[in-house]
Amino acid sequence: MNGSDAGDDHDRRRVYAEFKGYALEHGFKPGFAFVKFLERYDAKPPWAWKDDPPQAPTRATRGWLRSRWIAQRKAREQAPC
Numbered sequence: 001m002n003g004s005d006a007g008d009d010h011d012r013r014r015v016y017a018e019f020k021g022y023a024l025e026h027g028f029k030p031g032f033a034f035v036k037f038l039e040r041y042d043a044k045p046p047w048a049w050k051d052d053p054p055q056a057p058t059r060a061t062r063g064w065l066r067s068r069w070i071a072q073r074k075a076r077e078q079a080p081c
Helices: 003-026 031-041 047-051 059-078
Strands: none
Touching: 003 031, 003 047, 003 059, 031 059
16 A cells, blocks of 8 residues: 555545544434445445544535535436426
């Protein structure tokens, strides 16, 4: 693993902790962070991260989550009945 991969791993771990924090703030189930990580990175978070403490989401993470809510709502509105 080179230096940039280690940084990417650290960033992904931080984002996963932020997803956990967002879920905690909004009363979502614990699986929320797993599903959003899978959606964002197209990969499952490592099992070793499951016990990491939640972190307060950054503005960037909140913005990404909001963009996903908007995209899902628009997709639902355009779906045939």
